[in-house]
Amino acid sequence: MSGLITNNMSTLVANSLFQQLTATFQELEASNESSAVKSIRQDAFARFQELGFPTVKNEDWKYTNIHNLVNKTYLLNEDVDVANLDFDAADIPGLDAHRIVLVNGQYVLAFSSLEDEIGLTVKSIEDAQDEVNFQKHFAQHADKTDSAMVALNTALHTSGVYISVAKNKVVSKPLHIVHVATGGKDFFAQTRNLIVVEPNAEIEIVESYITAANSASNLNNKVTEIVAEENAKIQHYYLQLAAESGHYINHTEVYQEKHSLYNNYNCTFPGPAFVRNDINIRLDAEQVESHLYGINLLNKKQFVDNHTIVDHMKPHCESYEWYKNIPQEEATAVFNGKIFVREDAQKTNAFQQNNNMLIGEKSTVFTKPQLEIFADDVKCSHGCTMGQFDDEALFYLRARGIGEDSARILLVHAFAFDVTSKFSNDTIKHYVEELVARGLES
Amino acid sequence: MLSIKNLHASVEDKQILKGLNLEIKAGEVHAIMGPNGAGKSTLGNVLAGRDTYEVTGGQVLLDGVDLLDLSPEDRAREGLFLAFQYPVEIPGVSNINFLKTAVNDIREYKGLPPMEAKEFLQTVKDKQKLVEFSANLANRSLNEGFSGGEKKRNEIFQLAMLNPKLAILDETDSGLDIDALRIVSNGVNQLRSENNAFVVITHYQRLLDYIVPDFVHVLYDGRIVKSGPKELALELEEKGYDWLKELDTQNA
Numbered sequence: 001m002s003g004l005i006t007n008n009m010s011t012l013v014a015n016s017l018f019q020q021l022t023a024t025f026q027e028l029e030a031s032n033e034s035s036a037v038k039s040i041r042q043d044a045f046a047r048f049q050e051l052g053f054p055t056v057k058n059e060d061w062k063y064t065n066i067h068n069l070v071n072k073t074y075l076l077n078e079d080v081d082v083a084n085l086d087f088d089a090a091d092i093p094g095l096d097a098h099r100i101v102l103v104n105g106q107y108v109l110a111f112s113s114l115e116d117e118i119g120l121t122v123k124s125i126e127d128a129q130d131e132v133n134f135q136k137h138f139a140q141h142a143d144k145t146d147s148a149m150v151a152l153n154t155a156l157h158t159s160g161v162y163i164s165v166a167k168n169k170v171v172s173k174p175l176h177i178v179h180v181a182t183g184g185k186d187f188f189a190q191t192r193n194l195i196v197v198e199p200n201a202e203i204e205i206v207e208s209y210i211t212a213a214n215s216a217s218n219l220n221n222k223v224t225e226i227v228a229e230e231n232a233k234i235q236h237y238y239l240q241l242a243a244e245s246g247h248y249i250n251h252t253e254v255y256q257e258k259h260s261l262y263n264n265y266n267c268t269f270p271g272p273a274f275v276r277n278d279i280n281i282r283l284d285a286e287q288v289e290s291h292l293y294g295i296n297l298l299n300k301k302q303f304v305d306n307h308t309i310v311d312h313m314k315p316h317c318e319s320y321e322w323y324k325n326i327p328q329e330e331a332t333a334v335f336n337g338k339i340f341v342r343e344d345a346q347k348t349n350a351f352q353q354n355n356n357m358l359i360g361e362k363s364t365v366f367t368k369p370q371l372e373i374f375a376d377d378v379k380c381s382h383g384c385t386m387g388q389f390d391d392e393a394l395f396y397l398r399a400r401g402i403g404e405d406s407a408r409i410l411l412v413h414a415f416a417f418d419v420t421s422k423f424s425n426d427t428i429k430h431y432v433e434e435l436v437a438r439g440l441e442s
Numbered sequence: 443m444l445s446i447k448n449l450h451a452s453v454e455d456k457q458i459l460k461g462l463n464l465e466i467k468a469g470e471v472h473a474i475m476g477p478n479g480a481g482k483s484t485l486g487n488v489l490a491g492r493d494t495y496e497v498t499g500g501q502v503l504l505d506g507v508d509l510l511d512l513s514p515e516d517r518a519r520e521g522l523f524l525a526f527q528y529p530v531e532i533p534g535v536s537n538i539n540f541l542k543t544a545v546n547d548i549r550e551y552k553g554l555p556p557m558e559a560k561e562f563l564q565t566v567k568d569k570q571k572l573v574e575f576s577a578n579l580a581n582r583s584l585n586e587g588f589s590g591g592e593k594k595r596n597e598i599f600q601l602a603m604l605n606p607k608l609a610i611l612d613e614t615d616s617g618l619d620i621d622a623l624r625i626v627s628n629g630v631n632q633l634r635s636e637n638n639a640f641v642v643i644t645h646y647q648r649l650l651d652y653i654v655p656d657f658v659h660v661l662y663d664g665r666i667v668k669s670g671p672k673e674l675a676l677e678l679e680e681k682g683y684d685w686l687k688e689l690d691t692q693n694a
Binding site for chain 1: 490491493514517518519523524526530532533534539547548551583604
């Protein structure tokens with residue numbers, strides 16, 4: 001009986017945000033976008049209307065209740081005062097990088113420092129509609145999933161960034177994308193990114209999420225589609241550093257072609273109250289390699305959910321996934337790792353590991369490895385551990401004169417080591433180790 | 443240097459140490475022997491500050507500083523060192539980083555600046571040579587994948603690096619073959635000086651052939667029931683511990 005009431009309430013609640021979004025959608029109808037994009041938006045909105053916001057009845061959202069996040073109204077598409085914004089919080093000491101800044105999801109050219117590099121194209125997504133790679137790939141990958149949040153983003157995204165790396169181009173330095181949340185009133189932002197890396201091209205992308213001082217509560221629904229064409233190589237870092245007012249639903253859909261490599265390093269630190277990441281990798285050709293690494297160091301009542309799909313569609317591919325969660329205080333971490341090995345995907349080599357170190361008596365972890373294997377000649381392994389501080393190790397370190405705080409930091413570094421040691425970029429590795437130390441002290 | 447007076451300690455409400463007294467002066471080596479369950483390892487752990495042991499009475503002074511009031515790290519910084527019976531493997535913590543942190547935390551406690559990187563590495567090299575511990579430590583995690591003997595040698599190497607006033611060797615000979623025993627003992631003998639002292643906890647007289655003690659104490663049922671010169675160890679080897687039961691009753 002109570003279930004029925006909840007259900008009624010959530011329908012009512014969703015309707016109020018629905019109405020806000022529907023009004024916005026009608027405004028967009030009148031925009032001067034290409035008819036192709038308009039039609040994509042219309043289809044997506046129809047899908048979203050049909051699906052509605054996900055509820056805990058949806059298996060993929062079982063532990064992740066967004067009821068309270070959508071049970072309110074937000075400012076949509078508000079122009080923000082960007083005059084006094086600073087991005088110091090996103091600085092990575094010693095990292096020489098191109099910088100792109102998005103404020104509440106809007107690409108702000110003025111803050112971006114992007115020297116011309118032949119073969120690297122960076123534009124706002126709304127200005128990229130004439131690009132060949134846009135026309136070929138926009139909404140062709142993420143929208144194949146049945147995600148309501150992707151459908152909503154496709155229908156109503158307001159801005160975002162388009163990145164294309166031309167054939168054979170090796171981008172000279174990392175591209176640092178800084179996502180800043182700011183504003184005095186609660187707002188909802190939808191960013192849409194498309195990254196296409198052509199054959200033999202290489203790029204390293206670092207995305208930092210930060211919050212301006214005194215920012216109101218914000219909900220961000222971001223979708224990034226990534227295409228790695230033949231023999232392309234992509235290193236991709238997520239550094240989630242937003243403040244408690246930040247709530248993020250991020251969907252990353254990666255499509256990989258022959259001989260390509262995609263590595264994702266997904267790090268969340270004390271701060272944002274709510275994070276849900278979906279990272280899906282489609283290995284749709286032979287000899288593809290993908291690595292997914294995650295470190296989530298949380299505190300207070302943070303809730304961070306990482307859902308990943310590694311989809312082996314063709315033979316002779318390799319995937320390697322390792323996530324470490326360290327929830328402190330009353331934080332909750334969710335990990336769901338799906339690995340599909342399709343019937344065609346013989347000689348697949350897939351590895352998955354999830355280790356959890358619970359610090360704090362009220363911290364929680366929900367973890368679920370999910371392997372679905374339809375081929376018979378494959379090597380797949382997965383493992384999952386739950387643990388706490390090793391008191392023996394802690395005493396050993398302290399008995400050598402190492403202070404308790406330093407000893408704890410050493411042990412958490414040690415726990416994270418399997419992941420941090422895999423970072424392709426040493427500067428970012430040291431930065432992340434520093435953030436781990438800071439995250440333990442705070 | 444170390445003065446233990448009427449020390450009582452329990453673990454999970456079971457009384458283990460029942461009024462232990464021991465005086466150790468600088469430059470001395472004391473061996474503590476005794477049957478299983480007498481409280482030998484408890485003594486080492488209580489002195490080092492392991493929190494599973496509860497001190498229920500008594501006093502421990504290291505050069506006048508009351509150790510029982512201090513955290514394990516401050517005891518180490520005051521100059522106490524426990525060589526573990528079972529050194530812990532800590533994957534992901536590098537030997538070098540661990541040592542550097544320990545050395546510099548101790549220096550900071552003493553008001554000294556951190557050791558220069560070059561000096562530190564030179565010290566590592568020198569001390570490794572001194573205690574004949576040639577394992578390549580640079581890219582290896584603390585004790586990870588070390589054999590039993592290597593772990594014990596690493597304890598002695600750490601001892602050499604941290605240069606404590608008082609070192610307690612808790613059954614350092616257990617699990618060592620004769621060659622490893624000789625190397626570990628040589629290391630300890632190299633480190634002996636008139637400014638430091640050693641407490642060697644062992645089951646067997648064998649170790650004391652290599653590390654020759656000034657005094658031998660017999661720990662039985664939580665108390666030292668007999669003390670004597672190094673020859674006492676030979677007597678124990680010969681007669682076992684059974685005859686001590688009477689001694690214990692007499693004392694009580």
